Amino acid sequence: MAPLGHDRYCxxxxxxxxxxxxxxxxxxxxxPVPTCPGWTLAALVRHIGGNLRTVGTAVRTGTxxxxxxxxxxxxxxxxxxxxxxxxxWFSEGAETYxxxxxxxxxxxxxxxxxxxxxxxxxxxxxxxxxxxxRADVALAVGGDYAVAPELAADAIDELLxxxxxxxxxxxxxxxxxxxxGETIGLQATDADAAWLITLGAxxxxxxxxxxxxxxxxxxGPLIDVLLTLYRRLPADGGRVKVLGDSALLDFWLARASLx
Numbered sequence: 503m504a505p506l507g508h509d510r511y512c513x514x515x516x517x518x519x520x521x522x523x524x525x526x527x528x529x530x531x532x533x534p535v536p537t538c539p540g541w542t543l544a545a546l547v548r549h550i551g552g553n554l555r556t557v558g559t560a561v562r563t564g565t566x567x568x569x570x571x572x573x574x575x576x577x578x579x580x581x582x583x584x585x586x587x588x589x590x591w592f593s594e595g596a597e598t599y600x601x602x603x604x605x606x607x608x609x610x611x612x613x614x615x616x617x618x619x620x621x622x623x624x625x626x627x628x629x630x631x632x633x634x635x636r637a638d639v640a641l642a643v644g645g646d647y648a649v650a651p652e653l654a655a656d657a658i659d660e661l662l663x664x665x666x667x668x669x670x671x672x673x674x675x676x677x678x679x680x681x682x683g684e685t686i687g688l689q690a691t692d693a694d695a696a697w698l699i700t701l702g703a704x705x706x707x708x709x710x711x712x713x714x715x716x717x718x719x720x721x722g723p724l725i726d727v728l729l730t731l732y733r734r735l736p737a738d739g740g741r742v743k744v745l746g747d748s749a750l751l752d753f754w755l756a757r758a759s760l761x
Contacts, residue, residue: 508608566613687716
């Protein structure tokens with residue numbers, strides 16, 4: 503499925519970061535984030551803010567960024583985790599990132615951490631990083647969490663596309679995702695959205711589907727399917743139904759991860 507478009511993604515950087523900022527208000531920066539072991543709310547905010555500054559620097563300067571600590575101004579952020587200092591640093595990072603990506607347009611190239619992609623690739627990746635980390639915060643503090651259906655579906659598209667592009671060696675565990683035609687279905691019960699992953703001898707393929715039968719199927723509300731795929735919700739936690747060979751789903755989830 504075609505991406506939502508460069509302008510929409512730029513808008514969503516501001517929207518999603520703004521919602522995340524609202525979500526952490528009233529909670530101590532030291533609150534742990536269970537779905538990101540070892541992180542606190544402050545560490546999560548610093549992670550996103552640092553990534554935005556890193557990619558924004560590569561786009562704005564046209565220079566590959568391989569050593570952010572040496573190349574990116576303001577990367578470390580404030581010396582304290584007080585929200586009074588951390589929040590404006592994070593907000594400024596989102597604003598300057600968005601301005602750089604808008605000015606560059608959808609087709610400029612940037613290389614970060616050894617990966618090259620156009621600006622639409624980078625802004626799309628950043629949006630969905632914030633979408634999922636916003637879920638991490640909501641789960642940590644018991645807050646509300648919602649995502650527009652088209653954005654949630656695009657997050658699944660983007661993750662599967664990212665995995666497909668990295669299975670040749672960029673992420674070694676992905677190379678283990680081979681099989682003899684076994685299939686994993688993802689089906690939303692509240693939206694017209696379904697995907698099929700097929701494990702073959704040379705790797706896996708994936709894409710939108712019509713809800714056909716699979717070796718194992720994850721079925722539930724679209725947001726819960728997304729968070730299960732991202733390993734933010736346990737597949738056996740009751741938010742989704744797993745129909746069929748659950749061991750195959752466990753095999754996939756153990757290897758298909760950005761962490």
